[in-house]
Amino acid sequence: xxxxxxxxxxxxxxxxxxTPDNLWIKCPKCxxxxxxQDYEDNWRVCQHCxxxxxxxxxxxxxxxxxxxxxxxxxxxxxxxxxxxxxxxKYVDRLKAARAANPHRDAFxxxxxxxxxxxxxxxxxxxxxMGGSMGMAVGQAFCAGAQEALDRxxxxxxxxxxxxxxxxxxxxxxxxxPKATVMTRRLKSAGLPYIVVxxxxxxxxxxxxxxxxGDVHIAEPDALIGFAGQRVIxxxxxxxLPEGFQRAEYLHKHGMVDMVVHRNRLRETLAxxxxxxxxxxxA
Amino acid sequence: MIAYLEFxxxxxxxxxxxxxxxxxxxxxxxxxxxxxxxxEKKSASLLASTYAALTPWQKTQVARHPSRPHFRDFVEHAFxxxxxxxxxxxxxxxxxxxxxxxxxxxxxxxxxxHEKGHDTQSRIRHNFGMGKPEGYRKAIRLMExxxxxxxxxxxxxxxxxxxxxxxxEERGQAEAxxxxxxxxxxxxxxxxxxxxxxxxxxxxxALASAERVVMFExxxxxxxxxxxxxxxxxxxxxxxxxxAEAMKVTAQQLLQLKIIDRIVQEPxxxxxxxxxxxxxxxxxxxxxxxDALSGKTSAELRQQREERYLQIGTL
Numbered sequence: 001x002x003x004x005x006x007x008x009x010x011x012x013x014x015x016x017x018x019t020p021d022n023l024w025i026k027c028p029k030c031x032x033x034x035x036x037q038d039y040e041d042n043w044r045v046c047q048h049c050x051x052x053x054x055x056x057x058x059x060x061x062x063x064x065x066x067x068x069x070x071x072x073x074x075x076x077x078x079x080x081x082x083x084x085x086x087x088x089k090y091v092d093r094l095k096a097a098r099a100a101n102p103h104r105d106a107f108x109x110x111x112x113x114x115x116x117x118x119x120x121x122x123x124x125x126x127x128x129m130g131g132s133m134g135m136a137v138g139q140a141f142c143a144g145a146q147e148a149l150d151r152x153x154x155x156x157x158x159x160x161x162x163x164x165x166x167x168x169x170x171x172x173x174x175x176x177p178k179a180t181v182m183t184r185r186l187k188s189a190g191l192p193y194i195v196v197x198x199x200x201x202x203x204x205x206x207x208x209x210x211x212x213g214d215v216h217i218a219e220p221d222a223l224i225g226f227a228g229q230r231v232i233x234x235x236x237x238x239x240l241p242e243g244f245q246r247a248e249y250l251h252k253h254g255m256v257d258m259v260v261h262r263n264r265l266r267e268t269l270a271x272x273x274x275x276x277x278x279x280x281x282a
Numbered sequence: 283m284i285a286y287l288e289f290x291x292x293x294x295x296x297x298x299x300x301x302x303x304x305x306x307x308x309x310x311x312x313x314x315x316x317x318x319x320x321x322e323k324k325s326a327s328l329l330a331s332t333y334a335a336l337t338p339w340q341k342t343q344v345a346r347h348p349s350r351p352h353f354r355d356f357v358e359h360a361f362x363x364x365x366x367x368x369x370x371x372x373x374x375x376x377x378x379x380x381x382x383x384x385x386x387x388x389x390x391x392x393x394x395x396h397e398k399g400h401d402t403q404s405r406i407r408h409n410f411g412m413g414k415p416e417g418y419r420k421a422i423r424l425m426e427x428x429x430x431x432x433x434x435x436x437x438x439x440x441x442x443x444x445x446x447x448x449x450x451e452e453r454g455q456a457e458a459x460x461x462x463x464x465x466x467x468x469x470x471x472x473x474x475x476x477x478x479x480x481x482x483x484x485x486x487x488a489l490a491s492a493e494r495v496v497m498f499e500x501x502x503x504x505x506x507x508x509x510x511x512x513x514x515x516x517x518x519x520x521x522x523x524x525x526a527e528a529m530k531v532t533a534q535q536l537l538q539l540k541i542i543d544r545i546v547q548e549p550x551x552x553x554x555x556x557x558x559x560x561x562x563x564x565x566x567x568x569x570x571x572x573d574a575l576s577g578k579t580s581a582e583l584r585q586q587r588e589e590r591y592l593q594i595g596t597l
Contacts, residue, residue, distance in 0.1 A: 077595045081539070084528050086515040135595030142592065164483075164505045166515060169529040170541050171595060173505040176484060177491040178591040180463050204505070206456035207444075207484040212464060226456035226484070227446030231510075235446050245451060253452050 027051055029221075045262050052219045052262055054199060057108040057125040060158055064121050064266050069112025072147060074104040075139040082169050090167040093129065101128045105136035106161070109144035111151070115270040118153035120144050124160045126200070131161035133205050134168040138175030141209060145182035145193075154192040154273055159210040163203020176208035183212045190279030194272060196265065197224050197247065197256060215272050216256040217265070218247035224256070284349045284554060289340050293332060293551075296325040329551045336500065338531050339523035342508055344500040344552045345479045346442075351557035352411075353380050353397035353438050356478065359558045360565030361386050364393065367424060369416075373453060376417030378409040378445070379489075381424045386436070387569045392428035394421050394489060395438030398479070411480075412445035415458035418488050422458075422465040434472040434572050437489040442507060444485030462488035467587055470580035474571045476564060477501045477533075477542070478553075493587040494571050495541070497533040498564070499548040503541070504531040541594075544571070 024033050029051035039046070043063055044053035061069065084090040098104055106128035111120045122144035124131045131137075141157065148155035164172040186193045195213030199222035206226050218224060225245035233240060243249045247259045260268045286294040300321050307314045336344065344350070357364045366382040368375045377397065384393035398411035428435050444455055466473060466489070475492035481503030490503075497503060504511075508526035509519040516524065536542045546567050553560035575583065 076597055078597060082528070082530050086524075086528065139595055166506055166511050166529070169505055170503060170531070170536060170539065173483065173487055174541065174591060174594045176460075176487050177463050177467060178594055180460070180467055180491070181588045181591050184464060184467055204484050207459040207488075208463060209460070211454070211457040211460040225451050226444065226459070227451065231446045232448060232451070236448060240448065244448065253454070255454050255457060 028053065043262050050220065050261070052199065052221065054126045054160065055262075056127055057103060057123040060123045060125075061108070061110040061121060063262070064114055064156070064158075064269065065110050065112040065119070066115065069110045069121075072109040072111060072140070072143055074108070075136065075143050077135040077139050078171075080167075081171065082167070084167040084169065086167075093167065097129050101125070103128065105134070105140065106131045107137040107140035107144075109140055109147065111147050114156075114266060114273060117270055117273040118151060119269075119273065120148040120151065120153060120155050122155070122157040124158060124205070126160040126162075126198075129165065131159075131205075132163060132165035132172070133161055133175050134165035134172045135175065137161075137165070138172075138178045141175075141179045142182045145179075145186055148191055149185060149189055152189075152191065152278055154194060154276065154278070155186055156194045156196065156269060157209060157213075158196040158198055159201040159205055160198045161201060161203070161205040163205060173204065176204050179209040180212065183209055192273065192276035192278070194269065194276075196269075197250075198222050200224070202226065202228065202245075211255070214276065216258075217268060217272075218250060218256040218259050219262060219265075220247055220259055222247040224250050285347070287340070287343050287347065289336075289343075290329075290332065293325060293329050296321060296328060300325060326550070333500070333551055336532075337523065338502070338526035338529075338535075339508060341500050341532050342480075342502050342522075342526050344554075345498075345502045347552065347554045348400075349554040349557075350479055351553050351560055352400065352440060352479070353395045354400075355557045356395075356438055356561045356564060357384065357393070359561030360568070361393065362388075367427075368420070370419035370423055372419055373416045376409075376414045376420060377407055378411055378413040378441070379417035379421055381421060383433070384436070386565055386572070389569065389572055390433055391572070392424055392433045392435045393438070394424055394435065395478075396441040396485075396489070398440060409445060411441045412443060413441065413485055413488075414445050414447075414450045415453040415455050418444070418455075418458035418462040421462050421489060425462075425465040425469060429468070429470050432471055434474070434575070435466075435469055435492075436568055436572070437473070437475045437492070439475060439477045439481050439486045439490050439503075440479035441482050441485045442480050443482035444488070456484075459484045459488040463491045466491035467584070467591075469587075470583070472572060472575035472578065472583055473587070474568055474575070476546070476568060477503045478564065482507060491587070491591070493583060493590060494543050494575065496544040496546055496567055496571065497536065497542045498546050498553060498560070499533055500552055501533055502526075502531040503533075503536055504529050 030049035381394035399405035399408040473492035508522040511525035512521035549556035
């Protein structure tokens, strides 16, 4: 509930209006009120401060791929072999996440074209359990890579995750080498693998497939790093530098090739793809 | 004198009693050998039963034991020769990750592993076994060198995790780890990874993405430390024992999950009670593993490694 509806609902003398309560949203960065529809139409970029909000998998695929792309089926994986529970059972957390999301897990793959250039696009969706990397994410990542290998085209992966999915313990950790097997296969096949780093990309995701791209493109101000800021602060016991672990900071330190505004992302990818034509098998 | 862990208190009391008796008996005519041997038997069986029933959290403590043997101990007691190689040729030398040529029962290998240090000074020098980007990049360099000259790669994994610090982030900790994992997978030579103490997260995987992974009986291997997991999921690090239980971090559990291939028995009461025996057992098993891989072609080795990871999670 945003503040307008909160105030409105607490005023007893105002008749309740029949409007959806998500008509307006507040920009998380500049706190300006934004008309929800405008915000969505602008791909969740704030019109006032250019803050890049988190984009769901379906919208991201729409943003990048030409109309008529196809979705790869969500792969089936072993579910909760650890029988993990903290304050809640992992299977219940999964159920809740599935009820609140259009997809079965945090990684979706679309196969189609980017401005008429063949491409497979994998998208990690932060809205599904923080985008965390578990077996389903790893398997979907690999399925996307395999689709690119089969089509002989580029693989583009949009990352967003807090890191590994702790509820899958060691099995989530093993997704790091698993995904890397596939990035290596793309490389041997002479196919481009491009990573688009979005807010946030941290932990085991950064330390595997997010940092193995032929080209790294980051969205403005995206948090990108290996260790969490609180952990680092506890280690060094001093404040962190300005802009630490933000896209621009990574660019400055040579970890990403460019920082690109969302409204130029598709054309940038198209340009990159023009230069990275799949190599003819030697 | 070894430090006792909390759950070893009953053993500690017995061992203290034995030491007292011995001291008292010195220069005395009273024959206490019967009593002594009774106590020693009791203490040994208590130690054995305690260690046979360690919880995941207790194993975590054993894996972190200050006297647990580390890289240098294994080098000294399991390998005949070690020629250290230093530096990543890009930035610096990271002593949290050591590596070099080594000889194991006549087999020439490239040995790479974490070193935690054994006293305050050396722990600081080795940064408590927490590698920085230059450490992982050194590992990459050594793996590539090993690949070119046909030296099998052996790794000793023992880290709470890669170093979480500002400079490490600036120099691309994540990229270094990712590339090191990639370098493991690319090796045209046999690779045997051993989890000897703590296998902490990405900092461990970067040196453990091998076709054969063996693990000490009381070592632990996990995606995050039990404390870290507890503070995120339970919102308090005090729930670490629960987190350790839930994550399945022990060698026995990981063998069942087929994440590791083999368990190396530790001396009774843990590797820290007899580092020499522990190192020799480890060396023997690494040797067996290397011999079993020695006839394979590069393609076979890579395929075995790739299949191992690709099948994780599949139905």
